[in-house]
Amino acid sequence: MLSASLRSALDSKLLRLGDDEFILGHRNSEWTGHGPILEEDIAFANLALDELGHGILWYRIVALLRDEDPESYPDQLVYQRGAAEFQNVDFVALPHTDWAFSMLRQFLFDAYESIHVPALTASRFEPIAEAAAKIKQEEFYHLYHTKAWVQRLGLGTEESRRRMQTALDQLWTPFQQLFAPGPEESLLVDAGITADLGPVHVKWHEMVVPFLESCALVVPDDAVVPRLRQSGRSEHMGPLIAELQQVSKLAPGAVW
Amino acid sequence: MTSAEWPVYQVFERPAPERPLRAAGSVHAVDSDMALQNAWAVYGRRPTAVGLWVVPRDRVLMKSKEELAGFSPRLEAGTDREQTYCVFRRSGAKVVYEQATSVLATNAEQAMARAVEQLAGEDCQACWVFPAAALISSEGVGGECSFAPQQHKWFRDHKSFPVGALLRDARAHVEESDDDA
Numbered sequence: 015m016l017s018a019s020l021r022s023a024l025d026s027k028l029l030r031l032g033d034d035e036f037i038l039g040h041r042n043s044e045w046t047g048h049g050p051i052l053e054e055d056i057a058f059a060n061l062a063l064d065e066l067g068h069g070i071l072w073y074r075i076v077a078l079l080r081d082e083d084p085e086s087y088p089d090q091l092v093y094q095r096g097a098a099e100f101q102n103v104d105f106v107a108l109p110h111t112d113w114a115f116s117m118l119r120q121f122l123f124d125a126y127e128s129i130h131v132p133a134l135t136a137s138r139f140e141p142i143a144e145a146a147a148k149i150k151q152e153e154f155y156h157l158y159h160t161k162a163w164v165q166r167l168g169l170g171t172e173e174s175r176r177r178m179q180t181a182l183d184q185l186w187t188p189f190q191q192l193f194a195p196g197p198e199e200s201l202l203v204d205a206g207i208t209a210d211l212g213p214v215h216v217k218w219h220e221m222v223v224p225f226l227e228s229c230a231l232v233v234p235d236d237a238v239v240p241r242l243r244q245s246g247r248s249e250h251m252g253p254l255i256a257e258l259q260q261v262s263k264l265a266p267g268a269v270w
Numbered sequence: 271m272t273s274a275e276w277p278v279y280q281v282f283e284r285p286a287p288e289r290p291l292r293a294a295g296s297v298h299a300v301d302s303d304m305a306l307q308n309a310w311a312v313y314g315r316r317p318t319a320v321g322l323w324v325v326p327r328d329r330v331l332m333k334s335k336e337e338l339a340g341f342s343p344r345l346e347a348g349t350d351r352e353q354t355y356c357v358f359r360r361s362g363a364k365v366v367y368e369q370a371t372s373v374l375a376t377n378a379e380q381a382m383a384r385a386v387e388q389l390a391g392e393d394c395q396a397c398w399v400f401p402a403a404a405l406i407s408s409e410g411v412g413g414e415c416s417f418a419p420q421q422h423k424w425f426r427d428h429k430s431f432p433v434g435a436l437l438r439d440a441r442a443h444v445e446e447s448d449d450d451a
Contacts, residue, residue, distance in 0.1 A: 051276060053297045057311030159307050166300070264440040 016139075020205060021079060023198035024139070026101065027208055028076045029091075030196055030243070033102035036069025036092065037251075038123060040258055041106060042116060050113060057159060061120060064152050071145040078141060093262040097255040101196075104248035105188035114167050114177035115184070121160035122189055122222060127153050129217045133209035142207065161225070168229025179231055186234045193218070194243035215239055278327040279305035280398075281312075282369075282405075283319035291323060293358065293367035293398075302326070302406045310408065322408040329404040331378040334396045338386060343379035355381035356405065358398040359389060367398060 016024065042062035049055025070088045077087035106123075110116040131153055134146035167174040193215035195203075202208040223233050262268070276298035282291040294313040299305035305324040314322055333341060352374045359370035371388055375381035381399040389397070 051298055053299070053308035053312055057308060060311055155310070159311075162303060162307065166304075261436075261440065264443055265436060268436050268439065 016079075019198070020201055020207070023196075023201045024207060025076060025079050026196055027199060027202055028072045028079070029101040030103075030245070032069045032072030032076065032091070033100045033245075034069075034106055034123075034192070035065045035072065037100065037102040037254070038106040038120070039063065039065030039067075039069060040254065041108075041110065042120060044110065045113075045116060058116075058120075061156055061159065064156065068145075068149045068152075071148060075141045075145060089262075093259050095255075097251040100251060100255065101245045102251075103188075103191040103243070103245065104250075105185060105191065107248045107250040107254055108185075108188075109250060111184075112177055112181075114174065115181040117160060117163045117167065118178060118181040119185055119189075120156070121164045122185065123192075124153060124157040124160050125222050125225075126192055126214070126218050128157050129221065130209060130211075130214050133214060136206075137208065138206040164226070165229050168226070168231050175230055178229070182226065182231055183234055187237050190215075190237045190239045191243060194240040196243050276300055279309070279324040280327050280330055281305075281309040282323040282325070283313060284321045284323075285319055287320055290369040291356075291358075292369070294319070294322070296327065297324070299324075306406060306408055314408075323405050325400050325404050325406070330398050330400040331382055332396070332398050333382060335394065338382075338394070338397060341382065341386070343383040350376040352376050354402040355385070355399045356402050357381070357385040357388070359385075359392075359394050360396040361393040362395055363393070367396070370394075372402065373399075 039062045042058060042065065045055070046059045046062070047055065049058055069092075073088035073091045074084040076082075076091065077084040080087070082090075105119065108115075108119075110119075127149070131146050131150045135143050135150060137143040137146065164178065167178045169175070193211045195211050199208065199211075203210045226233050277300070278296050279299055279302070280296050281294040283294040284291050294309070297305055297308040297312055299308050302324060305326075306322065309322050309324050313319070353376075355373050355375050355378065356369060357371045357373060358367040360367045370392075371385065373381050373384040373388065375384055378399055378401075382397065385397055385399055386394075
């Protein structure tokens, strides 16, 4: 049994995890039908679908903690919360400017997940370890796919490299938010329930910096991880959530 | 850049262990690595196969039954060493190309001639040959999940999403609220 303080800390941590994945998946799903070629369109839509699915895995554990039905509660969390209630980091909500931007954002996120998720499989809270094990299976392919694209665009033409570099300059600082813990997160880390984001950040840095440099990209050096994570400051969340919830508002309770 | 400019790779899948490879379709890709990834994205997510292979289409010699009838291979005395060629056949009963045999040959034309010889008397609507060395397998790609098909995932058929009916309901709902206003 979890103490009340652990339970509350875990509840908000799970929303951060779920919302990061879900909002990123939703943003990337906007590429569906607009990918550079049909095959990549399908591949990237699959990646987006996976991230939505991972979000739902975390939401199911929220349902468990709140004694709600794990089948239907994720829908409630997605369709009935206001934009300001979502706990995702701001950069996952940034609208895509071009293919390089979306691919790089997904790559940086996949690299983070490839380190963070295996650490979560060791969680002392069984549902987290189980969810992480499922997510880990898919992340290998994600990283394989997005790495190949970052490399291709970085080492491609002058234009593709320039677009990749612009995306990196734009994403690098906001991305560091992902490694900032929430207010009560140290309780969870001490209890062995979630992973310490400090070492995750160090490993992520060790992984992505040499790789990006090998792709002829210049990594900005002014990135500092904030002391505490901040959410709900993105001006993009309002329109994103309005669109996401449009159908559910028109036909409440519709069964798909 | 449009997809028309990208090379085409044929995709093969193994439906079950110990079963012959069969053609799954084709993908566009700039290199074999991307071809394998695209093949996995397009054909690998349904639990119908245990592994995927790709081969550049320009390495595949393709002949229909009609073309084979008048086929005489250019068998110049090459100095190329013999290598293994994979032979795929489409029979009348099966719509898909399935691996029928393999032959040793110094070039594709000779491989085709030897394949036809071997398959004489069998139903052969069309035949493909290509060097076995040109096949790129998903098996070489490491990692814990590799490129294995996603057996744990089931996708609902699009017909199970009643989008038309749902949209009609939504429109009716909107009109109702407009009437109220």
